[in-house]
Amino acid sequence: MSVLAALGRVILGLFAAIGRVSIFGAQTLSHMLRPPFYPREFALALLNIGWLSLPVVGLTAIFTGGALALQIYAGGARFNAEAVVPQIVAIGMVRELGPVLVGLMIAARVTSSIAAEIATMKVTEQIDALVTLSTHPMKYLTAPRVLAATLVVPLLVAVGDVIGIFGGYAVATGTLGFNAAAYIQNTVDFLQLRDITSSLAKGAVFGCIAALMGCYFGMNTGRGAQGVGRATKGSVEAAAVLILAANFVLTGVFFSL
Amino acid sequence: MITLDDVHKSFGSNDVLRGVNLHVAKGTSMVIIGGSGTGKSVAIKSILGLVTPDSGTITVDGTDVTKADRDAFLARFGMLFQGGALFDSLPVWQNVSFRLLRGSLAKPKEEARAIAVEKLRRVGLTADVADRLPAELSGGMQKRVGLARAIAADPEIIFFDEPTTGLDPIMAGVINDLIREIVTEMGATTMTITHDMSSVRTIADHVAMLHAGKIRWTGPVAEMDSAGDPYVDQFIHGRAEGPIEAVR
Helix, strand or coil: CCCHHHHHHHHHHCCCHHHHHHHHHHHHHHHHHHCCCHHHHHHHHHHCHHHHHHCCCCCCCCHHHHHHHHHHHHHHHHHCCHHHHHHHHHHHHHHHHHEEEEEEEHHHHHHHHHHHHHHHHHHCCHHHHHHHHCCCHHHHHHHHHHHHHHHHHHHHHHHHHHHHHHHHHHHHHHHHHCHHHHHHHHHHHHCHHHHHHHHHHHHHHHHHHHHHHHHHHHHHCCCHHHHHHHHHHHHHHHHHHHHHHHHHHHHHHHHHC | CEEEEEEEECCCEEEEEEEEEEECCCCCEEEEEECCCCCCCHHHHHHHHCCCCCEEEECCCCCCCCCCHHHHHHHHEEEEECCCCCCCCCHHHHHHHHHHHHHHHHHHHHHHHHHHHHHHHHCCHHHCCCCCCCHCCCCHHHHHHHHHHHHHHCEEEEEEEECCCCCCCCHHHHHHHHHHHHHHCCCEEEECCCHHHHHHHCCCCCCEECCCCCEEEEEEEEHCCCCCCHHHHHHCCCCCCCCCCCCC
């Protein structure tokens, strides 16, 4: 009986958490749509989430694209299908690896940063100070970050897709003996508009999840340094799991239905 | 001007406020004293709406704070937080003029900066501090910047939460004198939370002692020493022996 009770508590807790996050998300959306707006905070968020994430996104994508080319070539060689490297690298990067890896990198870099920053503001009473200065914390902190991430992560995914494909191209033409012009032609011919739109749509959803989790855990932090640490860790875990779950759902929506 | 009527607030099983009744008259300086964890900060945060009381009413000029227009209501207040609560990412002048750069009180940037520099000068800081980040300032300077921010929009009501905590006695004296001067010249209504008896004697017109979630004693600061209340007497003399348990 105690096992059932414990299981019940876990399930109730899970649904309660989903409810709280949903309400937080709805409130964030509401604050995005109603003035006052904070363009400076939005611009800073665009810079931090977008521009400053480019190096980590680029490095992740280029190594992944290169490794993907090597794996496909080695795997394809077992049944004389080495020639499919350009097509599989392109589809693999654009449909799955590009958005997912960029999403996870954003969760590691941006979600943690947002959660730690907002949680520190909370425990040092900066959030209370915002309220006393007639500024709604969700409008000033949450809405600009979530909006910026939702808009800029698709661009990062697009950049990651291109760099990942280039990584595969560099390895294939540099070490596997592929013809450069034929590689590019095969890549372009094989990709469909649906592949690209799904990639960008995933980027938008993953960006929204990453920023929302950072803000949610930051705003609901416990006390002291331990609270900030827990909020940061929890935000990255939640963002990573939700990104992977959302990826599964979106893949189903775009490619199975 | 500010009235708390039978205000209760609990956090889980911890009953912090157990029926607080307090009146602060317009233009006076009320100092709330009491041991750590007795609910002084919760009482002040309840007035500002940062904490929602479980029951009871809080009115400012007769208007229930829960029914007042939020922006207009908060525009009447300034607050100095215990740790300063300065925004790390903004330079000092933008911290001071935060309210003047946004919302209903927004002014042009140059004007807001000029007001910030003037308020910094009022709390004894020079203009070169204006462009520094809060992390580059000492604790005493951060308190003064917090004080400048609290008075930047010339509020009618100012709250000071432990204004001298963590400061050396000389800097504490400077802050106390500044608060007294500013309150007198602005004619503001103020509430201060402190454990520092020198602050109480410098800042207060009236004193209220909060103990066990209720106002134990309140009266003019001149009558505090002869209050005849053993709790007040123990607290203001800092004695370990008495009705207030030293181990809480």
